[in-house]
Amino acid sequence: MPKYCVIGGGLSGLEFAVHSAARGNEIVIYDAGPDLRKKHVHFDARVLEGDEKKVHWTADERWAIGGINERLGGRSLCYHGVMLPIEPSALESWPAAWQERLSGPDGLYRQLQEEFTREFPEMTQRQPIGMPLLHVPQAAVVTESGAFSSYSPLYHLEPFIRDGMIRIKKATIAKVENRTHGFRLIDGMGRTVDQESFDKCVLSASAIINNRIISTSLGRSTTAHVTDHxxxxxxxxxxxxxxxxxxxxxxxxxxxxxxxxxxxxxxxxxxxxxxxxxxxxxxxxxxEQNPQLGAFSQLHCHVGREQSSLEIESHHxxxxxxxxxxxxxxxxxxxxxxxxxxxxxxxxxxxxxxxxxxxxxxxxxxxxxxxxxxxxxxxxxxxxxxxPYGSYEHESCTHPIGGTGEIALADSLEVTALPGVYAVGPGAFPRLGIANPALTICSLSRWLASNI
Structure with a gap:
């Protein structure tokens, strides 16, 4: 039975894990945050110990220092579930194979839209709307009591955990190493996280943290693009x-x-x-920070002997x-x-x-x-x-599919410089586009689960 490790338990990582386990693969998810929140948190502003926002980078004044929440479920536990496809003009910047995979007649966009519509009535228009407005498809539900919830693969983990197909471990991963018997995971202190080895590794932390892991695994400093809405x-x-x-x-x-x-x-x-x-x-x-109007900002991953650091140089x-x-x-x-x-x-x-x-x-x-x-x-x-720019939590384009920078992905979502290591999430987008990224995140993760 193939065994894969997933680094990051947000929307992209859990989506991959659930659909890969359904195909008979053994999955171990490594996430830095705790399992404190089980359901959608709406605007829950409590700061729970271990669930705080962690700041992992420095930046100039034109990029907001927001950090990321480290929690199992990630942002899928507090987002609004908007499921819009990337508009055709932006999707033209993607490799032709991915344009077909996403928006072709039998593409992932159509498949996921049909699936979410069966479960979430807010995907289709339920009431007349004034003004010249289009309906916003949301994989969300409001219960009779008024409680709000939106789609998260976190809610689908339980049967796979019970059957031993998915296991979850708390750990902060700094790099991956391909050893004789498979991939091993290393923490920030240079220690092997555990004695398990894996056939393949999937990076599904934030777009920025994925790049830090790739750079540290390569053992060299890198510069890549980064953007946000x-x-x-x-x-x-x-x-x-x-x-x-x-x-x-x-x-x-x-x-x-x-x-x-x-x-x-x-x-x-x-x-x-x-x-x-x-x-x-x-x-x-x-x-969108349209790349046709100017270059994206830059993400510098500095790798030293003792530790790595991140710096964002914004560009507008x-x-x-x-x-x-x-x-x-x-x-x-x-x-x-x-x-x-x-x-x-x-x-x-x-x-x-x-x-x-x-x-x-x-x-x-x-x-x-x-x-x-x-x-x-x-x-x-x-x-x-x-x-503020950089605080909307749609950080993207750091390790793009088909990119030409130091860090890029093949059409298979494999990191070109690290065979056997794959990356998902908005960091894989060649162009962010205008639409909210959730539908495309789910599409990439499910495609990888079916094709790794």
Missing amino acids: YCIGIAVKTRFGKRVADFRHEMLWHGFAKQHDLNANIFVVERPNLDSGDRLLLLMAVM SDAVIDNYNRLGRQIVEFACEQLSADLAPLFDTLAERSGAFFGSKEVSTLGLALEGLGSSERSNVYARFAF
């Missing part, structure tokens, strides 16, 4: 117009509008009316900055047009007057935007918010 939005308080749709849960988007000329989608949700009777809407634009071309600022203006124009309202900014800032939002310290967080609207007596106003 930009996110800028507005919270709107208005008396105008009819509701977009009935509110059911703040994690369920009512719809989205394609703004592909600006490399973005605008997501819309209308929350319950305020005590004043005013409507409250959130419009959040998610924008003038064209990308212009695109971001245009999107910041467009989201207000879109809201005014669709709501038939002349919206004014709640805060008269220099960034608002100049339309130069990129890098502005005046653009607040979502919480402060909502707080400002709630405490204001004014109506037909909006407040801006943004997620």
